[in-house]
Amino acid sequence: MTGQQDISEATGPDALPGQPHPIEACTWHGGSGPWPEVSTAQLRRLLAAGSTLVLDARSPLEWAISHLPGARNVGPKPGVPMGEYVGDxxxxxxxxxxxxxxxxxxxxxxxxxxxxxRLAAELRxxxxxxxxCYHLGxxxxxxxxxxxxxxxxxxxxxxRNDRTACxxxxxxxGCAFPFPNLPGVVRLPQGSVSDAKNDGRLPMEDHNTRVVVFGSTVSEARTVAQELGSHAFHNVTYFNGTARLLAQTLQAADPGNGLHRMQGRCGHPAGHTSSLRVKGKGEA
Incomplete structure (x- = not known):
């Protein structure tokens, strides 16, 4: 088209066998800056090695909502406004x-x-x-x-705040632990993501929907979260604990058990929704 660059062939090189894709070797400043910068591929290696203390520089609540595996967080520096937030x-x-x-x-x-x-400067x-620093974030x-x-x-x-969450x-x-009767909960064991994309369990028309994965173990949740990520769902987190702990957490967050009033957006046709709920007073 006149006046526009033809980008139909501008796809970049493919990764060599056994090597990360070139985009994973990129950094924001090309590796130069006030502090050494790491690429995504380097970050993966650092996380796997466990020899580096990874710090999430955001607020404690934002860290709690979603953070890199193993990342630590500290409270804010006293007296600093939120718009200039920096860790203590x-x-x-x-x-x-x-x-x-x-x-x-x-x-x-x-x-x-x-x-x-800001945190790097404070640490220096x-x-x-x-x-x-991992400036890509x-x-x-x-x-x-x-x-x-x-x-x-x-x-x-x-x-409390995201009624669209899946x-x-x-x-x-199937989770054997008590769980609040929360609309939007779907059963998705390992290996079932492909089927769930076609049977209505997953929000195929909004891949930005927040997806929270939990399981009987953290390993189960992590495995399925990884599978969802490989299918282009990019707002996925897995719960750092068992389903029992999550049940206790959500029940404490909604002691009146008003979860039935919430309207989830995640599809869950008959036979696929979770039937788990918190036991009522006096139930065995």
């Missing part, structure tokens, strides 16, 4: 037991979120000597299939 370096010093040479990796909400920059001024991590974790406080927040029961044999 004194809390990080406690995490590292006062050792300024502990390897640290920081991330936040991506290139246009300045929380990583406090004498920390091994600070690296949580959005790019998600987009490239990275897993995210939700904690108890985050699950309670989602229950809650996925990933347990292999």
């Amino acid at each position: 370096v004194r809390e990080i010093a406690r995490l590292t037991q006062g050792n300024p040479s502990v390897p640290l990796l920081i991330y936040c909400n991506g290139p246009h979120c300045r929380k990583t920059y 001024d406090a004498g920390f000597t091994d600070v690296r 949580a959005p790019v991590w998600r987009a490239l299939g990275g897993l995210m974790v939700v904690e108890k406080e985050g699950a309670a927040y989602i229950l 809650w996925v029961d990933a347990s292999r044999a």
Whole structure:
């Protein structure tokens, strides 16, 4: 078309066998900047090795709603307004037991979120000597299939504030623990995502729908969350605990058991919804 670049062939190189895709080797500043920057591929290796303290530079609630596996979080620096939020370096010093040479990796909400920059500067001024940044942040991590974790406080927040959320029961044999009667809960054990895309269990017309996966074990939830991510659902988290703990958390968040008033958007035709509920007073 006149005046427009033809991008039909501009797809970039494919990954070599056994190697990450070239996009996973990208960084925001090309690796240069005030602090060393890591790529997504490097971040994956750091998480797998477990030798680096990964810090989520966002607020505690945002961390609880979704964070990288293994990432830690601290409270805000006192006296700083929310628009200039930065974590409290004194809390990080406690995490590292006062050792300024502990390897640290920081991330936040991506290139246009300045929380990583601000925390890195605070850490430098406090004498920390091994600070690296993942400036692409949580959005790019998600987009490239990275897993995210939700904690108890985050699950309670989602229950109260996101009526469109899809809650996925990933347990292999059906969850045997009491669970609130929450519309939007679907049974999705490992290996069933492809079928669920066609039978109405998954929100195929809105892949940005928040999906929270839980199971009898964290491993079950993580496996199905990974499977969902590989099918282009990019707003997926898995619960950092058992289904029993999630049930207790949601019941405490809604003590009046008014969950039946909520209208979930996630499809769940007959035979696919979870029948789990909290036992009433006096029930065995």
